[in-house]
Amino acid sequence: MSLRILIVVDLPWDIRLGACRVLTELTDQWRALGHSVELFSFTEAFPGARATRWLFALQKASFPRKAAAFIRAHSERFDIIDAIIGSLPYSAAELNFNGLVVARSIGLYRAYDRFERSVEQRWPHPRRGTVIGRLFYGFARHLSWRASERAVHKAGLLNVPNEEEAVCLREEAGVTNRILVQPYGLTTEYRKDLSASASPCVQRLGEERVCFIGMWSPRKGAYDWARIISRLRELVPTVRFRFLGIMTDSAALRRDLGSSLDDIELIPDYQPSELPGLLADCTVGAFPSYAEGFGLAVLDQLAAGLPTVAYDVAGPRDILARHLPSLLIQKGEVEAFAIALSDILRAPVAEYEKISQTCQAIASEFSWDEIAQTTLRTYQLALVEKVARRDDTPARGRMSFKVAL
Structure with missing residues (x-):
């Protein structure tokens, strides 16, 4: 099965950033295996923008809507959407998309939030910045949390890099969808x-x-x-x-x-x-x-x-x-x-x-070659299962979708 994959990243596309490096190396592996991979990141959503910290926070909050609009306009071009958790807090149905939506963790929002809440107790420091700034960024973190919570419940499959995150999503967030645990690697x-x-x-x-x-x-x-x-x-x-x-x-x-x-x-x-x-x-x-x-x-x-x-x-x-x-x-x-x-x-x-x-x-022991292939096999299986479930439903109102086997 040759797949058409869209990567969604709510960050500027900069390979110096860990998330972008991971996805760049995965993309190279998938393309080498004959799959098509496209990207929608900050670079595509806000072309030419040189954001201040404040503007970056505002753009991050608006990014999911831009990504969703792009997908709705081009939904027939893709079989898989692999999106960083929080960047696409919508179900496939809400996106008018008949393929598989994957929510990918690059560091679980719940673990990071737990750490952020511990900082002042662990290292008492004089507060930096203004009251308005702290309120603004606090609200931005709230929006990011809410988007992440929606994303993990609406995705058809979750991809996390360690078992502890999988346990957290099941036991704390109540996620019931399939979770794939795959580490990162090196070429x-x-x-x-x-x-x-x-x-x-x-x-x-x-x-x-x-x-x-x-x-x-x-x-x-x-x-x-x-x-x-x-x-x-x-x-x-x-x-x-x-x-x-x-x-x-x-x-x-x-x-x-x-x-x-x-x-x-x-x-x-x-x-x-x-x-x-x-x-x-x-x-x-x-x-x-x-x-x-x-x-x-x-x-x-x-x-x-x-x-x-x-x-x-x-x-x-x-x-x-x-x-x-x-x-x-x-x-x-x-x-x-x-x-x-x-x-x-x-x-x-x-x-x-x-x-x-x-x-x-x-x-x-951590090889991108093997990780990329294992990830794709899981995506392919989940996609085929979704297509099979759809084919078992009444034809009325069903959109057409082709999977190359």
Whole structure:
């Protein structure tokens, strides 16, 4: 069955963003298998727009209506709509669409909301911004939550990257539709590039460099880093840091870290093709994230042979728990996190080489080639089942729909 797939993303199409990278790599796999894939993102909904933070929030709220209008006008062109949760809070019937609507998680809204509500209790900080701004963004988050709740109940199939999200949707949100649990992965070529670019283990140990990949935000551990760095400097005085893809400037880090940035190399953004070189001379990865869909940054670093210490949350847990559980640290346990990093920085070469090899073996288990095919088989089955159910209904008022088998 050759499928015609529409990807719906309520974000600017920028491969530096994790969601866009995931969907770009999936799209490449699906096209290579002979399927047609089109895209509807912020870039199509708001062409040429250079949004401020306020305007972005308003556009995000209006995006579902624009996506729905596009689909209603072109519904016959697609068999599958694969939409990020919240970007398309409509059923197939409401869209006049006879195909399958999939709601895809790139990090479950309920888990993220739970974290956001915990921030002020976990890290008391003076409130930033204006009262009007806090009210505005609070209302925007409410609209996003409501759209996400509608989307997970109206979709014909849900696609989530870890089992914990599936359990949450069933037990907390009361979702009864089929849920597909599929992790993220790496292409064979990219995994080989990451591995081949890595410096010899003895050289990497000599660098004593900790690498962090991720946007600078409380969810990614921004408020823990000051204590992690302070404690690690006590344990390994010559330690250095490289922060990649933080998407902010040094002023934000200086405000949160409250310390010298002299031994911290900041690379605010990079292209995926540059990552193998940026990881090549690092010693250990650090990923103190409090909530994740999957944690693709962990997989990147493992593929480069970097032991990566992470908080024990869904996503990183799915990657590390089976083979390297010692790299998982209870979230918020800064002392244990710093000690785990120092243990790797000070590891004997033979031990480090063994861990590095295990890291690369773990990364090889997550292949986009296999994930893309498994996902498509599930989509095809769900689509055929939907067509069969429709064919069992009375013909009166039924729209025609063809599936190429």
